[in-house]
Amino acid sequence: MIRTALVLPILAVAAHAGQPLDVMDVFELEYATDAQVSPNGEQVVYVRHFNDVMTDRRYQNLWMVDADGSNHRPLNTGKHTANSPRWSPDGRRLAYRSDENGSMQLHVRWMDTGDTAAVTSHAMPPGNFAWSPDGNRIAFSRLVPEPALVIGEMPPAPKYTDMLAFRFDQVGDVPPGYMHLFVVAADGGTPRQVTRGERQFGAGSFAWAPEGESLIVAADLTEGAEIYSVGNPDVYEIALADGSPHRLFVREGPVVACSLAPHVRYSA
DSSP: OOOOOOOOOOOOOOOOTTOOOOGGGGGGOOEEEEEEEOTTSSEEEEEEEEEETTTTEEEEEEEEEETTSOSOEESOOSSSBEEEEEEOTTSSEEEEEEOTTSSOEEEEEETTTOOEEEOOOOSSOEEEEEEOTTSSOEEEEEOOOOOOOOSOOOOOOOOOOOOSSOEETTTEEOOSSOOOOEEOOTTOOOOEEOOOSSSOOSSSOEEEOTTSSEEEEEEOOSTTHHHHOOOOOEEEEEETTTOOEEEOOOOSSOOOOOOBOTTSSOBO
């Protein structure tokens, strides 16, 4: 029987006589776990644990050392977790878990070149894994999410509105907002919003003015009309340049829609 003694260096805080262990000393402690001997027995890969005071987190890197304790070097470094190293049967590759690219995945490292590749890209991290005897495949476990048990459903959240006319027959609830006017080129392009503010400008039909620089609309722009929907609109001319409204005349009774007469002297 051949026995090989392996010594893995572990860094620790040097304790001074009479000096108690301080809470910050935890960030100076490092230790090794999960030592894996290569198939030829010449090298050992292990997980090196350390703590970072700036992030208040524990990290893990992979280190390798020759079986005689010489040639101690890191395989990866940085503030990430790399663990569970496993040699391929021929010893030419090393599989391990790592979140160095943002999420925990299964990686393979070619030991002669140092090249690495992630062999999984799932949302759920891999669990345990093992090489196939021929080294061509890796079996691993992973959680496959299923819908959670639903015992009951909560009622929908209540809706709140300050609009008097917030629902119409065959339409349902009216989404909050205001009807505004837009202009777009006939051959396509980005629409330009003409009117703005907390007023309903486009609830009814409208017409173009002859010169093409304004729109004739029926709208109720009195304060509070957008809340109480009293339904008493006037006829306005809306300038396309800046969206400013100009009331054309004062009349008795509401206006639902408007259009221009052919001789353009009157609006209806």
